[in-house]
Amino acid sequence: MFFVLMLVSALLEVVSLGAVLPFLGVLTSPERVFEHPIVKVCASFLNITGASQLILPITVLFISAVLIAGAVRTLLLWVTTRLTFVSGADLSIEVYRKTLYQPYKVHVARNSSEVISGITIKVSGVVEVLKQLLTLMSGVVLIISILFALLAVDVTTALSAIFGFGIFYGMVSLFVRNHLKKNSIAIAEEQTKVFKVLQEGLGGIRDVLLDGTQAFYCDVYRRADTILRRALGNNIFIGGSPRFVMETIGMVLIGGLAYWLSSQEGGVASALPILGALAFGAQRMLPALQQSYAAWASIAGNQEALVDTINLLKQPIAEELLNDVMETLAFEKSIQLRDVSFRYGDNYPMVLERLNLEIRKGSRVGFVGGTGSGKSTLLDLFMGLLTPVSGEISIDGRKLDEKSMRAWQRNIAHVPQHIYLTDATIAENIAFGIPFEAIDMNRVAEAASQAQIASHVESMPRGYLEVVGEHGVRLSGGQRQRIGIARALYKRARVLVFDEATSALDNATEQAVIESIDLLSSELTILIIAHRLSTVRHCDKIVELSSGKVVAEGRYDSLLEQSSSFRKLVGGQPSLSNND
Template sequence: MGRSESERKGYINLVRILRYMTGKDVAYLVLCVLLIAAQVYLDLRIPDYMSAITTEIEMVGGSFDNVVDDGYGMIFCALGSLASSIATGFIAAGLASTLCKRIRAKEFENVERFSEGDMNRFSTASLITRSTNDITQIQLFVAMGLQIIVKAPIMAVWAVLKIAGKSWQWSAITVAAVVAMLVIVACVMYFAIPRFKRIQWMTDDVNRVVRENLNGVRVVRAYNAEGYQEDKFGKVNGSLTENNLSAYHSLAFMMPSISSIMSFLTLGIYWVGALLIDASGTYSGKLGLFSDMVVFSSYAMQVVMAFIMMVIVFMMLPRATVAAGRILEVIDAEPTVEDGVSEGPSDTKGEVEFRDVSFRYAEGSDDVLSGISFKASKGETVAIIGSTGCGKSTLVNLIPRFYDVSGGQVLVDGIDVREYRKDALRSKIGYVSQKSILFSGTVADNVRFGRSSESKSDDDVRKALDVAQATEFVSRMEGGIEAHIAQGGTNISGGQKQRLSIARAVCMDPEIYIFDDSFSALDYKTDRTLRRALRDVSGDATVFIVAQRIGTIRDADTIIVLDDGRIAGMGTHEELISSCDTYREIARSQLSEEELQ
């Protein structure tokens, strides 16, 4: 895409962002335009009063009362302009804040609809930048840029109309100054704008490295890799710094140049004015030229100030257009897992069936799962085991539609999961992920997490903790079930996080449980006790357990052995020991010969 086409698309994106304004916002915007027009009118009235005062003072027999009246007029215009400016800034700030609040909510809402595959299209660091830094750029542009975009043309046109016909010599000098300023601005912007556009993408890289370092800080310290991480951060930080320096060095040349042009413009107006006054033959002619020179100088400065304000817009616009495009990429992204319409059967069941299921990731060329067919009836426990990377987690993630199948069908209670409304489907499922995720809040908040469990009482929370074998360590925490849990559960151990995650699923009382390698951090005794308690409370619920330990799954009704994305064996522990080589190898690596018998 060419540079001009890219810029055109950026401007279109910025306009599309502004379409999120409500009718109330548009009314406030119109009010801002009226206030800005009033402000410009009052600012441009002041030179008229200056001209009148100059004439009165120089005129023989001039009235001092008229000078005072004109002075009061100038004060009124100055105070009126100040009030209009304050009111405009106040309204514009509120307009920008509410607009960006709406955009941020829209962006977050769409991210919540993303599937696991959709999340891979945007890095976490980039999504954070897009919902914070990028939206801040839009807020600054709306709060300041829109005011300038409205004010600068009004001021420039109005000032030009005021000075039109005063003197072609003064007009020529003003035009020359404006042309010189535009040439300088164009040259500077040619070098600065591409660098401003790159800032947002480079900020993504900085956020990515910082987030990666903070998440892995224990590993970094354990391997004495602080120096390596500092070098890694130094590269992205250095690139961002060099880009910013290059952009702002260009701007550093621009402002002194514009200031010099303004000084030369003032000097030129007074020099030409002196020549014209000297050439005038009459006193009244000299007085009129002197008054015109004072007024023209003031208006010429207003014209130049209008162009300076436009320069500020040019500085803000590139980042705002890039930010708008990045925000709209998230808002416009259509989730690959589309919502269905079915609420499911009215009578709860919990039956799950895979029919010749195959699956491959969007960026992959080979199937991760192929030819998967089995049926889990209500109340059954189905265990899935196999080597690392064989597709165990992927298989169970197809049930709540974190991904959609590439081929075949996954049915829950006889209905294809793609026909369900996602919230209706997931309200049937108690899911415990491979990586235990806890949220900042209390123990009770985490156990009672989600719409399906928000109505649960404290007694329900305690029962869930009992089943998950978490009551003992929770009772030792200050506040019990109201004890504080840090973001990510960093203030408790891995095993404790797993147990609270399991309690969260139990508290939901679902039709289907999915435990994705959720017992790995538990000792054997706790694992055995927890599974026994879980059987007592799960009742008729269907249970899926992904595990690496034979001891965790040997009592399951059905064990599915995966090998390279295919079912290598299926049956009970005893059946697989005698019929499945893959299962037997796994069992022999973990159990003694006596236990195998």
Template sequence: MAHQPGLGLRSETAVQLWQLLNFLPPRRLRGFLVLLLVASFVGLIDVVFLGLLARLVGTLSGAKLPNSLPQIWVFGGGRADQAIWVASILIALVWLSNGLRFLLASMQAFLSAQIWSDYGNRIYANILYQPLEYFQGQKTSNLLGRLNLILNQISDRIVLPLLTFLSSIISAGVLTVGIVFVIGSSALLVFGALFGAYALLSALVTPRLRLASKQKIRLSVNINKVIMESIASARDLQLYGAESYFLEKFSDIGARGKRYDRLARLLPEIPRFVIEPAGITILLAVCLFPALADGGRESLQQSVPTIAALVFAALKLSTPLQAIFRSVNRFRGGLPEISDALLLLALPPQRMLQSQARVPSRAGVMPRNSIKLDKVWYRYPHAEDWVIRGIDLVVPVGSRVALVGRTGGGKTTAAHLLLGLYQPQQGCISLDGIPLEESELSAWQGCCAMVPQQIMLLDASIRENVAFGIDPNSIRDNAVWEALESAQLSEFVSELPYGLYTMIGENGLRLSGGQRQRLALARAFYKKADVLVLDEATSALDNKTESEVMDALELIARRCTTIVIAHRLSTIKNCDRIYEFEGGVVKAYGNYQQLQERSSSFRELVSRANG
């Protein structure tokens, strides 16, 4: 498949298409072959049908009929016998042909759906196997936001048009070769003219269709952007009275988009409206006018079967030719998505999963004495500035450690490094003095939990949110209630009409900020993690609730190591060790009292807090 001249594509596109098909499992490629086989049968039946139709028309018109099938008696019998038998066979062939066409359409739809699943499952698995850094790049965010669009475009504008193109080209090719073989040079002339007209129209229409499709997609993206911006800004929209601004913007983009949409729908229909009358004109010019020019009744009578067969053949051919034209243009419309799809399909897994056999158990990697960042340097992918600069940080197992400092100092990044979510460019994470190996990373993360500043909740029940990522049939309700109790949320949940089964809406829309934060805490408690990171995890709680949650954490801290990132002094006061960050380095560390003595900036923080 080095090139596809029928598609008029560059070799680069053909190579990309070949690469795309290579990601399919062998059973899908076998499905392609079966599809082509059925398409060839459709073309073959059409050839037989047209030959018999010519015979029937000749029989009824009184033309001389050579006994081309002498072994079948009815074709050598009387005209009445021939007409009856040929008509009966034609009826059977019509039903068989349309049955096969329905089968062909069903196979195309089935194969397209299966291929969407093949690509979708592979891409989604590849994405989930990536490290956290992969999801935080701007280019990646845009790509992931378009993931479903890419898959649908590949299915609707690459795979399905390709299936349609191949099956149509096979059935049209078999029909053309068969008719030319049966009828001769006149058929070759007619069909050559038809194909030439299609090629000419394609060359004229395609650039305009491509432009209309591009503009349609661009304006569709813009209109979605307007909708999302207006919904996300609903509060400001009402306070500023900006409804008319967004309405006008929506109306203007929508009107322009529909103009291009109208063109994108109309242009593919042009060949059908031009080719049908052109085909009849060519047919009459090639077959009928020469017979009329001879002036003899017999000559005219003899041309009737040929004209009938060619007219019907032209009508039969118009359907696959139109399908070929449509599929080529739809295919071209999907070409921009091939590169992105190949990028995602070829994405190599970057980490092992906790469920994989080669990954050790949680107990096998959990340290007994310390977790350490050892001379660690880190910067984000494609960034020049270091976020973490050669820090040494020790977290004794079973202790509570706080990370404090100004925003942007590197606290959250250091926590991500401790959890193995980021990989340092220099230095290492060590457990009990032994560097953490890549094969142990998933097991180590299985020991950890984190409650971040930006909480993401599922559009599901409270029960499923607490037992995150666990099959609903495997959730232990007693453990869910224990986790909710520790997060000071059990009383609220017990008063809800549906209790644990209450749906919380998209990202916890039906909960207050404090309730969402406590639900995220309950999720971490349910996991019974050995290491718990709280990144401003109590910032949305009032003082009383924060005190209750911290009391619960005191109990939990007896069986887990806690790392707290916080600005509230009440949260860090009882920590065993506090690290103060500034500019990506550890400026000072010690317990609360020691840090006041060692760091002027920490003393200033305490002074401001005490007012």
């Protein structure tokens, strides 16, 4: 439809331009127009017998041509805008979709500000590129059509205008293209910096207020935002400035042409129709030229945003992740690690090295060790968020690979140290990722009860429909943690992973939660990283890690006897002893 409208619009511009000649001619010399063979045929058909009777129909014809051309141009603008913004919505959704489907390792390796900037601002830049590209196409077609019409009126004047205007815009384009490229790079980089400083300043607002670092973040924001807006302003100036020069040159040319034509045979009266047609053509062509140039400048100025968006669109998605009907991987016996090693990049040291471990179904396994010992990385490997650089992980003897990873993850529920809560109801946060109308409220209440938060929630005015605020700001740290535990229990997964999930709870509440977990089905496998060793004391097995290696494993009491490093860990927590 766009291309049809573009061609129709160009054709109507030619028609409206062609209507200028008879319109001005009939006003200045109706007898000459009436003698034209084509006019005679039309006059006979319309029962027009005198030259004076031509004025009204030709005036109506001219006005109609101009109005129809304007209406079609307006429709073309609406179609162009609608097409570009619908395409922009599709682009934004696709970038977001492909980003969410990326492996965990990819998310860990890059800054979220870059992605957020790409999905929002940079996609908007691509929308502008699409809009200006369509504008450029329609402008070029319109210019070519007007030029052919002007050539039919006066060849010399039309060719002079073509070469004069073309050379001017060509020289300007050559002069500014490097500036546009530099501005494009600056815009892409500074947009990411602006998002980054906004996230850091607002995300850590408590520390910002306590430390009084508002001036620092304002300064960082000011520097990034100033460069960004200067580059945007420069692009707008580069795109719009030639217009005023060209309008001045155009008026000078029309004035000179009027003087030259008036000195020819027939004087002003005979020259007026040609002069009017050329002036009308220039009035149509100059805006089209400027619009086309501005469109090119906008495309060049958003080049880096286009490149960044294309790179985000190129993110690959594993086919197995798109399979919504995938079965859950069977887990009946054990999880095994054989010579598993991992590091975050080729130039990084090993985080885990040649680990061998077996976790039986239904067991409670605790992982302990100092900071940097590899506990969280090991659980990320268990959950399939990371892939070993060597060795293998198998479930009931079946090796985990890309095809079976998603099926395995359907068995797992994860409770991290820092719970992410959305600005939604408690029920929606417990049944995370499920549409509100599909939430099983009985199941929500059951999970909340097991996580020892049901009594608090039910004492609120709206109960499970109470909104928690952004990041759960209306809840205490312990309450947020228990909602995270309830979220994992709501999934009714076969494997629960607790990554220091009870660290924010007081001793009594932690003990109550652990007892609730212990009462869950013996078929449930639980993996726990704990800061407090009391959390893992009653585990079936405790795995002690140090420098990415398993240094000891066994029950709590046996580790106290056999592992000096474990005794040091216990010694650092005076509330624990052999007899408590």
